[in-house]
Amino acid sequence: MKLSKSFSVLLAFFVFSFSIMSCGKSENKSIKGEAVTLDGTKAEDFTLADYNGEKHSLSDYKDSKASVIMFISTRCPITNAYNSRMVSLYQDYHSKNITFLGIDANKNENIAEIKKHAKAENLDFTILKDVNNVIADRFGATVTPEIYVLNSDFEILYHGRIDDSMRVNNVKSQDLRNALDEIIAGKKVSISTAKAFGCAIQKVS
Secondary structure, eight states: OHHHHHHHHHHHHHHHHHHHHHHTTGGGSOEEOOOOOOTTOBOOOOEEEETTSOEEEGGGGTTSSEEEEEEEOSSOHHHHHTHHHHHHHHHHHGGGTEEEEEEEOOTTOOHHHHHHHHHHTTOOSEEEEOGGGHHHHHHTOOEESEEEEEOTTOBEEEEEOSSSOSSGGGOOOOHHHHHHHHHHTTOOOSOOEEOOEEEEOOOOO
8 A cells, every 4th residue: 555655656746747848848839829809909019120130110011001920930840830821921912012020039049040941941021030029928929820910000900820720731711811811802800810829939938
């Protein structure tokens, strides 16, 4: 009986230790962001530098029909599964006066890595570095990829995922494309929130 009790205590210790180790590797696990409805909520202007050191402000793009803010990562396998889709979205919509801004807020991904990754994956849209995840916290972003679509007044018209599956062959709902098509057509976004899923943003705090 004593042996059984000791074994149970030891087993519980190992299970607890494994759980702690797993949490430390959250960037490789798929988690879901909060399904927060932000329709009409205003974002604040911000200024960040891209991987070439050039500064960009959200207000620089106020003449755009909409601005797509994409919190992304170089290392997240889920974000990387969306690289070609992000390229397609940019190619299909930037000529329609839609701005795309990628933001990397991960503390463990530096400028050189972001630049190399962008070139390798043909990510031609602007990618900004959010040092100390200040802008990610301001938006409430928690995972990558996580999307915010703003109008010219910085009102958030859509918040959430790009689509409903990291596996392109399983996609049934093109949430971001649907939102952009409605915006371009001058319609109200019918589905303004679709829960984002991906890797946890590796924040400084």
